[in-house]
Amino acid sequence: MAITIALDAMGGDYGPQVVVPAALSVLLEIKDVTLILVGDHKSIYDLVIANKGVLNERLVIQHASQKVEMDELPSQALRSKKDSSMRVAINLIKSGKADACVSAGNTGALMATARFVLKTLPGIDRPAIVSTLPTVLGHCYVLDLGANVDSSAENLYQFALMGSVLASAIDNVPNPRVGLLNIGTELIKGNDQIKKAGQMLARSRLNYIGFVEGDDIYKGNTDVVVCDGFVGNVALKSSEGVARLVKHFLKESFNSNLLTKLMGFLTLPVLNKFRKKMDPRRYNGANLIGLNGVVIKSHGGADIMAFAHAIHIAIIETQKDVPKHISTHLEPWLTEGQVN
Amino acid sequence: MAITIALDAMGGDYGPQVVVPAALSVLLEIKDVTLILVGDHKSIYDLVIANKGVLNERLVIQHASQKVEMDELPSQALRSKKDSSMRVAINLIKSGKADACVSAGNTGALMATARFVLKTLPGIDRPAIVSTLPTVLGHCYVLDLGANVDSSAENLYQFALMGSVLASAIDNVPNPRVGLLNIGTELIKGNDQIKKAGQMLARSRLNYIGFVEGDDIYKGNTDVVVCDGFVGNVALKSSEGVARLVKHFLKESFNSNLLTKLMGFLTLPVLNKFRKKMDPRRYNGANLIGLNGVVIKSHGGADIMAFAHAIHIAIIETQKDVPKHISTHLEPWLTEGQVN
Structure with a gap:
């Protein structure tokens, strides 16, 4: 394909x-992919040549x-930047010339533009930003990471559905464990939205494991952690x-001193292995999920390796056809968790 | 004293x-302090003897x-546990027999009981949980850490005032930098409560530095970080x-292998120093601020060293008379930031 x-x-x-x-670098690794560089022709062309690349x-x-x-401002970008590299990408x-897009640009503008151009999937009110975070055992999908503040119970429920489909499609987990982010059980157990979303999820067909806390994100005991965008961010x-x-x-x-410096030097291979495990570049590339299309947001400060990682994510999500999975899985599920 | x-x-x-x-252990270190152990007399007495202590x-x-x-449930504890160790402490x-109390018990019950018995300070609607977190340069006060969900702009404003007085009283910082926790500037900039609280703080006499993000907590660029309890937790x-x-x-x-194990052994002193820096026990003891009295919450799972640290915090806050500082500083400030 x-x-x-x-x-x-x-x-x-x-x-x-x-x-x-x-x-x-991605083109060297992956054969059956075409990349369209969108932006100022001259700047891009010069850099392709400078990096010994060939246009074909x-x-x-x-x-x-x-x-x-x-x-x-997202509204400003939407109104007055109709020929921006982001909008054109x-x-x-939308026109079917690309399967997905990757941008390291302004998140708010990317979300607003993608939503305006591509529209949300049927049954999805608001798209969410989802990314994986490392755990003791592998990784965990967390959403929303900042697209929505003041999410309603219905929004949280939709995030849970999308996260579950994503984890299932990408990682081949048959029945992903979904947790709802809340505060310590010995404290006031969350606000009304959380409580209602918990009830909706408990009635759904999802593998809902209940409330989880902030540290559970990293424990490996859940595949999807659902939260409001303010909290997630x-x-x-x-x-x-x-x-x-x-x-x-x-x-x-x-x-601190010469001896400890020597120790640091001696243990460099171990420390490097550790650093690699913790390297945020290995987790670069968040998904704007819930849209008619695959849109990947790279960290604004991403370096070459990190941006390449985000392109790889776009390729995988296209191969797995995540938006289609979401629509086909979502429609029958969206109503069943409603609490009257 | x-x-x-x-x-x-x-x-x-x-x-x-x-x-x-x-x-x-605290009595060995500090001379002019009296500790009242509240709870089951026999269990406590046996442990005092077993630990070679003397009642005097x-x-x-x-x-x-x-x-x-x-x-x-906090409501249950409040209603039916009138002779609990927590309530009696x-x-x-309240009766003036103690200056402060420390509890590692149920946070919700502690907050509810302390609020019911001691009442909040004039001008404070809701008490908050505040603790220090480590930064590159020292530490930072963060509040609220879980006592309140759905905090209003007025609540956030009061948290900021209390945090500022606390940092000033305990650390002798003349004009503590106060930041309001928000999400990335390139995203939707927070909800209505945050925006309004930001306006109130900008008009106040506090050293308000504006919105900060989650990673700013650890950067050492702010002395007090203010947020809703759900977010803080x-x-x-x-x-x-x-x-x-x-x-x-x-x-x-x-x-991973024998060689790296040997390296780990050799670098043990360095790693131990590092561990000590990161040791959460050194940060044990959160303050239930905004009450007529000093109430310190220890982590439920605290060990001896960690609980002793919480007692030390209670002693320092009593010496500095934090509640009095808050009331005297607060009254003229509370009205000036109001946005109509």
């Missing part, structure tokens, strides 16, 4: 400087005259903060 | 097994016939989860 992925070449902190070499049927440039800024999915960023703090303390401990 | 602290000896996963030896004017037992279970503050638990995951991966990396 030949796959075509549109890449927003101007998005992210580094734009084509990262996107072009990442695209070239597998690597194409699609010119776009505008660029969405990282701090631009998403249009390529804070959980994600806090986790990144702790991981960075740990790295800082570890470095500080090894750097 | 002689200080008296009431200890809920029956609370937590280990009850007097942890509380009694922790109390004895500095170590007293106050019998209480009941115990609040860890999974008991809090009553000792998830951030805290997620952070604990990541820290545990890192420990797991590090152990795994060093245990």
Whole structure:
């Protein structure tokens, strides 16, 4: 199956400087894929040449005259950036010329544009941002990571359904364990939305395991963790903060004197193996799920390796046809969990 | 200044097994403090003797016939456990026989009971749970960590005021930097409560630095991070989860073969120093702030060292007279940030 992925070449902190070499590295690894670099033709062309790449049927440039800024308001981008690299890349999915798109650009604008152009799947009110996070045993899908604040019980229920279908399609888990993120059982057990969503999930056909807490994300005891976007975003960023703090303390401990520095040098292979396990680039590429099409959001500060990883995710999700899985699985399920 | 602290000896996963030896260790370190062990007289007495302790004017037992279970509903505990170790310990503050109390018991019940017996300070609608978290440069106060869900803008504003007074009183920071926890600036910038609280804080006399994200908690760029209790609890638990995951991966990396095991052994002093930095026991003891009295919540699973740390926090907060600081600072401030 030949796959075509549109890449927003101007998005992210580094734009084509990262996107072009990442695209070239993916083309070396995967044969039956075509990549469309969308953005300023000259900048992209120069970088393709500088990186010893060749334009052919597998690597194409699609010119776009505008660029969405990282701090631009989504509504502004939607209204006045109709020829942005982001918008053109998403249009390529709509017109059937691409199967998926990857962007490291402004998340709010990407979500608004993708929703406007592609529309949500039947039965889905709001798309969500979903990504995998590492666990003791592998990984876990967490959604929503920041697309929606003040999610209703119905939204949370839809996130759970989409997450379950995704985990099942991508990882071949037959019956993914779904947990609803809540606060400690000995505390006030969540707000009304959480309680109602819990009731809906308990009645559904999903493998709902009940409330989970923040630390359960990393324990490997659940395949999908469902939460409101505000909460999910804070959980994600806090986790990144702790991981960075740990790295800082570890470095500080090894750097305290000559002897400990020597020890650090000797244990470098072990520490590198550890670093690789914790490398956030290995988890780059969040899915904007719930749309008529595969849209992958890369971290804005992604480097070449990280952006290439996001392209790989787009390829896998296209191969597995995640949106179709969601629509076919969703329709009969969407009504059954409703609480009157 | 002689200080008296009431200890809920029956609370937590280990009850007097942890509380009694922790109390004895604190008495060895600090001279002018009296500790009242509240709970079942016989169990406590036997453990004092077994741990080679002596009952005297500095170590007293106050019998209480009941115990609040860890999974008991707060309303239930409030109604039917009027002679619980927790309730009696809090009553000792109310009657002036103790300056503060420490409990590792059921958080919801502790909050409900403390609020019922001690009442909130004038101008404070809801107490909050506040604790320090480690940063690159020291620590940061984060509140609320789980006492309140669905906090209003006014609640968040009051949390900010209390956190600022606390950081100022305990750490002698003249003008603590206060940040409001929000989601990525490139995303939808928070919900209505956050936006309104941000406006109120911008108009206040506090050193408000604006919105911060989850990873800012650990960066050392803010002294106080303010958030809703649901969000704060998830951030805290997620952070604990990541820290545990890192420990797991590090152990795994060093245990992979004989050579790496040897390296792990050689670098033990460095790794131990690192572990000490990350040791959650060094951060045990959360403050139930906003009450007429100092109430410290220890982690339910706290060991002797961790519980002793919570007692130390109670002593420091009593010495600094945090509740009084809050009331004197708060009254003129509470109205000025109101947005009509």
